[in-house]
Amino acid sequence: MSKQVFFIFILLFSFTNIAANDNPKWGSTGHRAIGVIAEKHLTKKAKKQINKLLQGQSLAFVSTYGDDIKSDSRYAKFYTWHYVNFPFNSKYENSDKNPKGDIVTGINTCISILKDKNTSQEDQIFYLKFLVHLIGDLHQPLHVGRGEDKGGNDIQVRWHNKGTNLHRVWDSNMIESWNMGYTELAKNAKKLNKPQIQSIQKGTVLDWTYESQKLAIQVYKSAEIGEKLGYKYSYKHFGTVRSQLQKSGIRLAKILNDIYG
Numbered sequence: 001m002s003k004q005v006f007f008i009f010i011l012l013f014s015f016t017n018i019a020a021n022d023n024p025k026w027g028s029t030g031h032r033a034i035g036v037i038a039e040k041h042l043t044k045k046a047k048k049q050i051n052k053l054l055q056g057q058s059l060a061f062v063s064t065y066g067d068d069i070k071s072d073s074r075y076a077k078f079y080t081w082h083y084v085n086f087p088f089n090s091k092y093e094n095s096d097k098n099p100k101g102d103i104v105t106g107i108n109t110c111i112s113i114l115k116d117k118n119t120s121q122e123d124q125i126f127y128l129k130f131l132v133h134l135i136g137d138l139h140q141p142l143h144v145g146r147g148e149d150k151g152g153n154d155i156q157v158r159w160h161n162k163g164t165n166l167h168r169v170w171d172s173n174m175i176e177s178w179n180m181g182y183t184e185l186a187k188n189a190k191k192l193n194k195p196q197i198q199s200i201q202k203g204t205v206l207d208w209t210y211e212s213q214k215l216a217i218q219v220y221k222s223a224e225i226g227e228k229l230g231y232k233y234s235y236k237h238f239g240t241v242r243s244q245l246q247k248s249g250i251r252l253a254k255i256l257n258d259i260y261g
């Protein structure tokens with residue numbers, strides 16, 4: 001291989017790596033598990049209407065849409081909708097808002113557009129798919145993390161001896177290492193009775209935001225910069241991941257039942 005060709009290879013390889021690392025999300029497995037769990041809690045009427053709108057595509061299938069459009073510049077105005085950052089010692093209501101919007105205003109916008117009878121079919125589909133995604137993101141604690149480190153994206157750590165960052169550990173590394181498909185993850189969710197489900201469905205989008213932020217405070221304490229994380233970390237924190245995925249699915253169903261039920 002000539003020197004030039006080798007150089008081009010290295011260049012291409014590093015660009016693809018940068019692109020892959022710069023796309024923060026609950027991995028597709030997490031989002032899809034949330035979709036499967038939500039479907040189990042939909043009313044018949046909601047299920048029917050959603051099925052018609054999405055032309056048979058499952059909530060699991062559409063759940064990653066919000067991230068799929070991130071690389072398309074036509075959707076740039078939605079980028080900040082995936083997260084919110086506000087100081088841990090203050091209330092969302094009293095803190096400076098991102099003028100481009102955040103996950104709280106994003107979710108509420110989706111809900112009001114979907115409730116509006118005059119919304120076009122095209123917009124109904126778009127905002128439904130986006131809502132499914134955002135309710136997932138809201139339950140990843142670091143989507144309500146600190147602005148200074150971009151919700152942990154700037155905190156480099158090692159995962160089973162590979163470079164990653166704390167945000168990614170919570171978006172996808174832990175889930176992928178667990179080695180369960182999204183259907184299995186959903187099937188193995190904790191068995192809950194009706195009062196437990198109703199208790200999870202209580203509250204507002206803002207309450208769930210504070211709940212995530214409280215978890216984020218613990219997540220920041222869980223690892224140091226450069227720390228080598230692996231089995232021990234999963235053993236300690238995967239329970240939180242599973243419980244957040246389950247809460248997210250159950251709450252997504254509640255919101256969809258309110259809109260369509």
Ligand code: ADE
Nearest residue numbers: 024083142143147150151
């Ligand atoms: N993803 C990109 N920027 C982020 C931020 N500031 N907080 C959380 N998640 C993010």
Ligand code: ZN
Nearest residue numbers: 024025026171
């Ligand atoms: Zn993320």
Ligand code: ZN
Nearest residue numbers: 025066082137
């Ligand atoms: Zn997202």
